[in-house]
Amino acid sequence: MNANPFELKKTSKKSKARLGVIHTAHGDVTTPIFMPVGTNATVKGITSRDIKEMEAEIILANTYHLYLRPGTKTVAEAGGVQKFMGFDGPMLTDSGGFQVWSLKQFRKITEEGVRFKSLLDGSMHMFTPASVMQAQREIGADIIMAFDECTPYPSTVDEADESLRLTLKWTREAKEWLEANPPIHGYPQYFFGIVQGGMHKDLRLKSIEALKEVGPDGYAMGGLSVGEPVETMYEIADFCTDHLPEDRARYVMGVGTPWNLLELIKRGVDMCDCILPAKNAQDGLVYTSQGVLRYKNQKFAHDFKTPLDPNCDCYCCRNYSRGYMRHLHKAKEPLGWTLSVIHNLHFYIHLMQQAKAHIADDTFEEWADEQVKILQTNL
Amino acid sequence: MNANPFELKKTSKKSKARLGVIHTAHGDVTTPIFMPVGTNATVKGITSRDIKEMEAEIILANTYHLYLRPGTKTVAEAGGVQKFMGFDGPMLTDSGGFQVWSLKQFRKITEEGVRFKSLLDGSMHMFTPASVMQAQREIGADIIMAFDECTPYPSTVDEADESLRLTLKWTREAKEWLEANPPIHGYPQYFFGIVQGGMHKDLRLKSIEALKEVGPDGYAMGGLSVGEPVETMYEIADFCTDHLPEDRARYVMGVGTPWNLLELIKRGVDMCDCILPAKNAQDGLVYTSQGVLRYKNQKFAHDFKTPLDPNCDCYCCRNYSRGYMRHLHKAKEPLGWTLSVIHNLHFYIHLMQQAKAHIADDTFEEWADEQVKILQTNL
Numbered sequence: 001m002n003a004n005p006f007e008l009k010k011t012s013k014k015s016k017a018r019l020g021v022i023h024t025a026h027g028d029v030t031t032p033i034f035m036p037v038g039t040n041a042t043v044k045g046i047t048s049r050d051i052k053e054m055e056a057e058i059i060l061a062n063t064y065h066l067y068l069r070p071g072t073k074t075v076a077e078a079g080g081v082q083k084f085m086g087f088d089g090p091m092l093t094d095s096g097g098f099q100v101w102s103l104k105q106f107r108k109i110t111e112e113g114v115r116f117k118s119l120l121d122g123s124m125h126m127f128t129p130a131s132v133m134q135a136q137r138e139i140g141a142d143i144i145m146a147f148d149e150c151t152p153y154p155s156t157v158d159e160a161d162e163s164l165r166l167t168l169k170w171t172r173e174a175k176e177w178l179e180a181n182p183p184i185h186g187y188p189q190y191f192f193g194i195v196q197g198g199m200h201k202d203l204r205l206k207s208i209e210a211l212k213e214v215g216p217d218g219y220a221m222g223g224l225s226v227g228e229p230v231e232t233m234y235e236i237a238d239f240c241t242d243h244l245p246e247d248r249a250r251y252v253m254g255v256g257t258p259w260n261l262l263e264l265i266k267r268g269v270d271m272c273d274c275i276l277p278a279k280n281a282q283d284g285l286v287y288t289s290q291g292v293l294r295y296k297n298q299k300f301a302h303d304f305k306t307p308l309d310p311n312c313d314c315y316c317c318r319n320y321s322r323g324y325m326r327h328l329h330k331a332k333e334p335l336g337w338t339l340s341v342i343h344n345l346h347f348y349i350h351l352m353q354q355a356k357a358h359i360a361d362d363t364f365e366e367w368a369d370e371q372v373k374i375l376q377t378n379l
Numbered sequence: 380m381n382a383n384p385f386e387l388k389k390t391s392k393k394s395k396a397r398l399g400v401i402h403t404a405h406g407d408v409t410t411p412i413f414m415p416v417g418t419n420a421t422v423k424g425i426t427s428r429d430i431k432e433m434e435a436e437i438i439l440a441n442t443y444h445l446y447l448r449p450g451t452k453t454v455a456e457a458g459g460v461q462k463f464m465g466f467d468g469p470m471l472t473d474s475g476g477f478q479v480w481s482l483k484q485f486r487k488i489t490e491e492g493v494r495f496k497s498l499l500d501g502s503m504h505m506f507t508p509a510s511v512m513q514a515q516r517e518i519g520a521d522i523i524m525a526f527d528e529c530t531p532y533p534s535t536v537d538e539a540d541e542s543l544r545l546t547l548k549w550t551r552e553a554k555e556w557l558e559a560n561p562p563i564h565g566y567p568q569y570f571f572g573i574v575q576g577g578m579h580k581d582l583r584l585k586s587i588e589a590l591k592e593v594g595p596d597g598y599a600m601g602g603l604s605v606g607e608p609v610e611t612m613y614e615i616a617d618f619c620t621d622h623l624p625e626d627r628a629r630y631v632m633g634v635g636t637p638w639n640l641l642e643l644i645k646r647g648v649d650m651c652d653c654i655l656p657a658k659n660a661q662d663g664l665v666y667t668s669q670g671v672l673r674y675k676n677q678k679f680a681h682d683f684k685t686p687l688d689p690n691c692d693c694y695c696c697r698n699y700s701r702g703y704m705r706h707l708h709k710a711k712e713p714l715g716w717t718l719s720v721i722h723n724l725h726f727y728i729h730l731m732q733q734a735k736a737h738i739a740d741d742t743f744e745e746w747a748d749e750q751v752k753i754l755q756t757n758l
Contacts, residue, residue: 040706040710041703042707042710042712042714044712044713044714045712045713045717047694047717049698065710069706070702070706070709074702077681078683078702078703079683084703085703086698086703301449302453302456304456304457315426315428319427319428319465320465323449323457323463324457324463327419327463328419330448331419331421331448333419333421333423333424334423334424334713334716334717335421335424335425335426337713338426
């Protein structure tokens with residue numbers, strides 16, 4: 001093992017922003033990239049055609065959810081998650097570590113793993129580093145994640161250090177299991193380790209140094225955007241990328257807004273995922289090239305001329321007005337949600353495309369600083 | 380007025396099945412036709428592209444719903460319902476008569492019209508024949524319906540006769556209002572009268588004769604599929620088409636299953652609409668060329684080879700398996716509903732296309748009799 005799917009193409013002279021490619025059996029992923037979340041092997045309310053049309057290069061699914069329903073063996077029977085959900089591009093699975101950790105009173109963490117109660121039917125289950133790697137072998141994503149313990153925020157140095165010890169132990173066990181148990185779907189699955197250590201830089205450094213010895217195929221930063229100030233999140237990510245190997249992909253998990261993404265790219269991050277664009281879509285909040293639009297606002301009730309974003313060429317903006325979108329939202333029509341998800345994901349993906357073009361042109365930093373201001377405007 | 384958008388092309392020699400065309404400003408509609416229901420100016424969970432792709436030739440929207448939200452004046456501001464919802468094909472609006480009648484304890488019927496309470500905000504409203512015609516002028520559908528009182532089932536001859544008297548009075552008032560108030564969107568709106576009379580043939584005949592004197596542009600049969608045995612429904616429709624003018628379109632409102640449609644076509648019906656395919660889609664029930672499929676059944680959990688209907692070329696059947704559809708249903712994922720709606724509506728529309736081809740070939744009756752049996756099979 002210890003293969004490296006990542007190819008570094010360029011690093012900006014004025015910041016740590018990078019261009020790269022992740023090579024997978026299901027195609028190449030150009031970085032920096034935003035990964036739409038398809039928790040249950042479906043991106044909320046949209047079809048594989050919509051996913052292709054918005055030019056998503058990689059989709060994320062969740063081991064925890066697929067383990068409980070329909071079961072990872074069932075996904076394996078279907079020929080892996082890509083065939084199961086009718087999406088033939090690259091995929092990544094989250095290990096489920098964050099989900100079982102989030103169950104709080106319904107889980108017990110031990111040296112061996114996490115015992116938890118299913119909220120679907122009350123049944124008891126055990127996730128261990130080995131069982132979670134087996135589940136990810138069955139699901140068959142191109143990139144699979146280590147099983148980690150998320151460090152709560154805030155946490156003392158001692159608490160964060162103890163949590164980190166467990167994550168590192170589990171990461172070693174996962175790597176060993178993977179080495180003894182090759183992929184079952186006939187193509188490589190790249191193993192990413194997860195940097196923890198809370199907001200303590202010395203622990204983040206300790207985590208990185210220990211992970212380097214384990215030798216994963218790529219590096220994720222976990223335990224960010226868990227309640228800390230946004231500047232702290234940027235600072236920790238910045239610190240981590242200073243110490244992570246240049247030649248490996250760097251992934252910040254579960255972050256964030258469009259401006260968060262630009263700030264992270266500037267700090268040397270290659271990959272991000274977040275449920276925010278789909279979740280906010282459900283509340284009638286969309287991101288646009290002019291700022292944040294809450295289209296359910298009364299002032300848009302009679303606007304039948306303007307799409308959600310006049311500068312967007314997504315299916316929603318090409319065909320529907322703000323006034324109609326507001327009507328769908330008020331009438332609780334499922335089409336309103338679907339169209340908003342299409343717009344928001346398209347917006348994120350195309351923002352990343354613009355970021356790549358600006359890094360290539362050596363104009364990223366000025367552009368990004370301006371965008372960070374514009375994108376936060378409330379329309 | 381008294382224009383006739385309908386052109387009769389052929390009547391079968393072996394039954395009353397007909398081929399025809401309804402000419403509208405937004406395009407031609409070939410009959411027999413099934414009209415997908417887009418109550419709130421949106422067909423549940425699907426886009427205009429999906430509607431086009433399933434080859435829907437005409438969509439139905441509802442005056443009652445659009446009156447309450449966003450308001451028919453707002454729809455008029457958008458340039459009419461087609462522009463409002465981004466669908467540039469022919470449309471029909473139901474008058475809202477059935478909806479306010481269904482409110483039962485929240486409405487009061489008088490000679491002038493129906494006073495009712497909005498279930499959205501408790502406000503009081505009054506529908507009169509004139510106000511409903513004005514609302515339909517504002518919405519701007521190509522075919523607009525008379526404001527009628529639906530006759531309950533069962534009803535005595537006296538009750539049904541009294542109800543019919545009111546419907547006829549309102550139909551005359553509606554026609555007078557329309558003659559004094561031309562369309563506002565720059566294209567014709569054809570006015571269909573509604574035959575009532577309960578399950579009493581003499582009253583249905585009385586209704587038809589009186590309507591002929593009013594002279595609507597087409598004829599609908601209302602008050603069917605309201606609890607009566609299916610054979611009675613067929614018998615009343617059959618009786619009505621025996622007495623309706625040959626050269627006018629005939630529309631049975633709110634019916635029904637795929638086999639109901641074939642039976643009605645055989646009895647000389649040209650147009651149908653029903654919420655059934657979208658409603659059943661939500662429950663994981665789909666119609667297929669082999670029968671009725673409840674794909675949430677456990678026996679389909681591991682079927683990743685078969686689409687909902689192996690003989691269907693809808694977007695869902697081209698891309699997704701029964702096993703995946705079951706997963707979406709169990710996980711309550713909105714995509715499951717959307718894909719099921721796409722399949723069911725595509726199935727209805729393509730069944731009508733087959734019916735047309737068989738009427739053209741003089742093979743409709745044998746084919747329809749066989750289909751009526753197959754389509755009801757429980758898979």
